Amino acid sequence: MINRLEKIVKETGSKQAPEEFYIKVSAQGPYLVYGNPPIVQETFVPNKEGLPWEYCQGLKFDYTTKVAALCRCGASKKHPFCDGSHKEADWNPEETSDKRPILEDSKEYKGPNLVLSDNRKFCALARFCDSHGTAWKLAKKAQTEEEKELARHSAGYCPAGRLLLYDREKQEVYEPEFKPSIGVLEDPTLKVSGPLWVKGGIRIESADGESYEIRNRVTLCRCGKSRNKPFCDGAHVDKSRFALPQ
Ligand code: FES
Known part of the structure; x- marks a missing residue:
């Protein structure tokens, strides 16, 4: 039998977190987070140009369960955790990202x-x-x-x-050094909640059982609208509001 973990690819400059840390994308519902990484709110802090330049850590989201279920449909009323609302929400849970190295x-x-x-x-x-x-x-x-x-x-x-x-x-x-952890991003300048910031080489396993490339920094969609699921593609932002970067 092929061991799917043997096929895992790592991005240049990234190291994999210890194996107990991983995130499983469930087919129709939340991200299932294993290994108990800290989950902390992180807010963008703008510089003099009014553009994000630092992060400010805020609320730590404690959980006592062995596995944390984090919302990926955008409908939960208990953000960042899943509250089961995905069952009734109007969203497409399909993973549309390919698994090619970035x-x-x-x-x-x-x-x-x-x-x-x-x-x-x-x-x-x-x-x-x-x-x-x-x-x-x-x-x-x-x-x-x-x-x-x-x-x-x-x-x-x-x-x-x-x-x-x-x-x-x-x-x-x-590459910045990160411990395995998850940031729940907030963007006060644009007044939107951002994606989940997965740091420190935590493996992300697709619903089909295969892993995405291990990367030191990735952002996972938590509004349910990305066209590159499970990754964020900025769909939480109204793009007509500002000039897009090149
Ligand atoms: S994934 Fe369960 S409420 Fe969003």
Whole structure:
């Protein structure tokens, strides 16, 4: 019998969390979270440009059950937990994301020192990439340590991991260190609740039993509207309200 766990792919620069941590996408209902990772509200904090640049941790969502069921349909009245409302809600639970490694479909933006890889399919519209002239421009021009640090911040704070930054000379991927944990994102500037921010290489298993690529940072849809389920594609945001990033 093929052991499906042996086939798991890890993104460059990502490590898998200990095996007890994983999330199972149930076919018709919630995300089932194993391993008891902390689940904490994280709110975007804007900078002087009015764009998200930091996170502020808030409420910790305690749960005493062995498995936490987190809503993915958007209809629960006990967010972030599932309260069974998915059974009556008008939503499509189908997982529409393929399981290809994110870098296979990424575009690269090269500068003298840095390379930014970008896969727009995974954009959660968190907009950390829009400050300081945008992450793409920062990566293309960064030469001084200060410029490189801005590029690292801009790409590395992207909760969805759409953006990945490499140092060309050192052949090194810049990835923030995370413990296995889940952030429940809130975006007060746009007055919307964002996706679930899954950090630290927690394995995500599809309802069909196969795992998605292990990544250090991913965002899972929790409004039920994404066209790239289980991942967030920014569908929780009214896109007509602002100019989209490139
Ligand atoms: S998935 Fe159960 S209430 Fe949303």
